Amino acid sequence: MKIIEVKDLTKKYKEQTAVDSISFDVEEGELFAFLGENGAGKSTTINMLTTILQKTSGTAFVAGYELGKEDDGIRKVNGIVFQNSVLDKGLSVKDNLISRGSYYGLSKKEIQNRLEPFAESFEMREIWNRRYDKLSGGQRRRVDIMRALINQPKILFLDEPTTGLDPTSRKLVWDYINYLRKEQKMTIFLTTHYMEETRDADNVVILDKGHIVSQGTPAELKSSYAHSRLIWYTPENAEAETLISTISNVFSYDADHYNIQTDRILTDFIYEHKEYIRDYEYIKGTMDDVFLNLTGKELA
Amino acid sequence: MKDFIGLTRRNLLVFYKDIFAIFFSLLTSIIVFALYLLFLKGTFTDALTGTMNGLENIVDGKHIDMFVNGILLSGILGSATITVPYTCLQTIVKDRESGVDSDILSTPIKRWKIILSYFTASGISAFFMTSLIMTIGLIILNIMGDMHMPAISIASCYLTILLGSLSSTALFMVIMLLIRSSSTSSALFGILSAASGFVIGAYIPLSRFSDSVMSFCNLFPASHITSMLRNDLLKGVTENIDSDIKGLDNGAFISSIREVFSFNAKSFGTTFTGAGSTLYILTIALVCIVFMTIVYNKTYKRR
Numbered sequence: 001m002k003i004i005e006v007k008d009l010t011k012k013y014k015e016q017t018a019v020d021s022i023s024f025d026v027e028e029g030e031l032f033a034f035l036g037e038n039g040a041g042k043s044t045t046i047n048m049l050t051t052i053l054q055k056t057s058g059t060a061f062v063a064g065y066e067l068g069k070e071d072d073g074i075r076k077v078n079g080i081v082f083q084n085s086v087l088d089k090g091l092s093v094k095d096n097l098i099s100r101g102s103y104y105g106l107s108k109k110e111i112q113n114r115l116e117p118f119a120e121s122f123e124m125r126e127i128w129n130r131r132y133d134k135l136s137g138g139q140r141r142r143v144d145i146m147r148a149l150i151n152q153p154k155i156l157f158l159d160e161p162t163t164g165l166d167p168t169s170r171k172l173v174w175d176y177i178n179y180l181r182k183e184q185k186m187t188i189f190l191t192t193h194y195m196e197e198t199r200d201a202d203n204v205v206i207l208d209k210g211h212i213v214s215q216g217t218p219a220e221l222k223s224s225y226a227h228s229r230l231i232w233y234t235p236e237n238a239e240a241e242t243l244i245s246t247i248s249n250v251f252s253y254d255a256d257h258y259n260i261q262t263d264r265i266l267t268d269f270i271y272e273h274k275e276y277i278r279d280y281e282y283i284k285g286t287m288d289d290v291f292l293n294l295t296g297k298e299l300a
Numbered sequence: 301m302k303d304f305i306g307l308t309r310r311n312l313l314v315f316y317k318d319i320f321a322i323f324f325s326l327l328t329s330i331i332v333f334a335l336y337l338l339f340l341k342g343t344f345t346d347a348l349t350g351t352m353n354g355l356e357n358i359v360d361g362k363h364i365d366m367f368v369n370g371i372l373l374s375g376i377l378g379s380a381t382i383t384v385p386y387t388c389l390q391t392i393v394k395d396r397e398s399g400v401d402s403d404i405l406s407t408p409i410k411r412w413k414i415i416l417s418y419f420t421a422s423g424i425s426a427f428f429m430t431s432l433i434m435t436i437g438l439i440i441l442n443i444m445g446d447m448h449m450p451a452i453s454i455a456s457c458y459l460t461i462l463l464g465s466l467s468s469t470a471l472f473m474v475i476m477l478l479i480r481s482s483s484t485s486s487a488l489f490g491i492l493s494a495a496s497g498f499v500i501g502a503y504i505p506l507s508r509f510s511d512s513v514m515s516f517c518n519l520f521p522a523s524h525i526t527s528m529l530r531n532d533l534l535k536g537v538t539e540n541i542d543s544d545i546k547g548l549d550n551g552a553f554i555s556s557i558r559e560v561f562s563f564n565a566k567s568f569g570t571t572f573t574g575a576g577s578t579l580y581i582l583t584i585a586l587v588c589i590v591f592m593t594i595v596y597n598k599t600y601k602r603r
Binding site for chain 1: 306307318403406408
């Protein structure tokens with residue numbers, strides 16, 4: 001069942017078109033990833049779908065509510081983790097979450113009841129009364145996610161949730177995201193410029209300069225736009241190159257190895273020449289390759 | 301209603317948890333007080349005795365002291381009704397700059413409630429802070445001497461402060477609409493806090509300025525508020541001074557000090573009574589409220 005349906009969604013600022021007639025669908029319960037560099041239009045799209053920005057044209061339905069006509073309905077079913085933290089730095093975690101919960105018409109008791117199930121898994125108890133600006137980056141992100149969950153949303157929008165976090169905090173955030181997705185069956189709409197974060201996505205949309213350049217599952221995108229590589233560590237020699245030419249015409253010699261681009265399954269080939277090919281690596285095509293091939297750019 | 305109360309509470313918390321914001325909101329009042337201790341008391345006393353024309357030995361010196369103390373308090377209160385709501389309303393600019401407003405806008409809370417919550421929080425802060433200052437000021441003055449203030453005058457002072465807090469808030473809501481960054485709002489606050497003491501006549505009585513400058517200063521609701529507060533705070537003291545004189549001057553001295561210390565705001569040939577000032581302030585506040593309701597709503601929808 002489609003929980004988000006977007007058709008020809010456009011956002012223009014005077015002369016500049018930030019998002020240009022994009023169309024896509026998101027299935028309920030899936031992890032949907034928007035991939036693109038800064039300025040590609042990812043945040044603008046999220047801001048439109050969460051009613052913060054008005055669309056210029058196009059249609060969108062979020063959880064059955066029409067964008068621009070039933071915005072109050074959309075606001076009730078959305079939760080958002082913004083790219084930059086938007087909680088009050090001078091207030092405690094408790095004051096921040098209670099005030100945000102009240103915007104949804106919830107009482108203090110209702111808010112505490114809703115947060116209780118997450119209190120342990122999010123390690124919230126110890127930081128409940130601490131000022132938000134005294135928390136570490138990872139703790140802040142956890143509070144941001146808790147804030148986004150206050151209204152028990154059907155869809156959780158995550159706008160580059162791990163940008164600027166250290167590897168441990170990134171892992172923690174991803175553990176929470178996976179918990180919400182798998183245990184709570186929540187639809188996750190993610191924007192990121194980290195390729196590896198799209199690996200587990202059910203669907204990926206690649207955005208460049210406000211346009212969708214491609215969309216599909218990671219496997220589909222990789223099979224269409226990325227090539228696997230065989231790295232063979234051996235001295236440069238004509239005999240090796242003759243052998244390589246039986247599997248690929250695209251190869252080069254770098255430092256101490258051949259870099260061979262191929263989409264063939266090489267198990268039989270390597271086994272057949274196991275006496276000769278002793279030191280090697282087989283690297284599957286990555287989302288980095290997909291992005292590079294589609295946009296001509298590399299992401300961080 | 302929970303959403304509106306919650307957002308108003310949040311706006312109040314953001315202000316009251318920021319010690320520096322509270323300090324700066326009272327900076328002009330503190331400066332007025334400091335200058336009073338340094339030299340303003342002498343200036344006010346000189347201005348007062350300059351109009352006595354031989355009544356020096358008749359009028360009780362304590363009454364003169366309490367009069368200038370009351371003038372000081374009206375100046376402190378008048379400046380607080382300007383700087384407290386302005387500082388509190390800077391939250392609007394900070395929220396816009398930090399993206400907090402996006403978080404608020406993503407929730408089902410109605411847009412008019414967002415605007416009203418900023419207005420309410422600022423109005424409450426200004427009324428609370430200024431009332432607190434007045435209460436402390438009156439306690440101190442009554443320890444120093446007798447202000448001869450009946451309960452009705454005290455109640456009237458609180459009502460005037462309420463009117464001043466709400467009118468300044470309405471005016472500054474419009475100004476905040478035009479400000480895009482915290483640095484701009486801070487710069488404007490610097491100008492405002494420096495100028496407000498002069499505009500309301502806290503440093504120098506407005507009557508000492510030219511007619512055009514006085515008229516300009518009295519365009520601001522806070523100047524009217526300060527004049528109204530002077531009337532309430534000093535009603536008892538001026539009556540006592542008049543009793544000291546026992547009608548020897550047919551009320552000329554009291555008339556002249558009311559003139560010198562601008563007990564009635566004058567602007568472009570119009571002299572405002574208390575009721576006239578109230579009506580003027582309410583009109584300005586109403587215009588600002590209508591303006592901000594239309595423009596803020598459009599601002600939020602146009603994004």
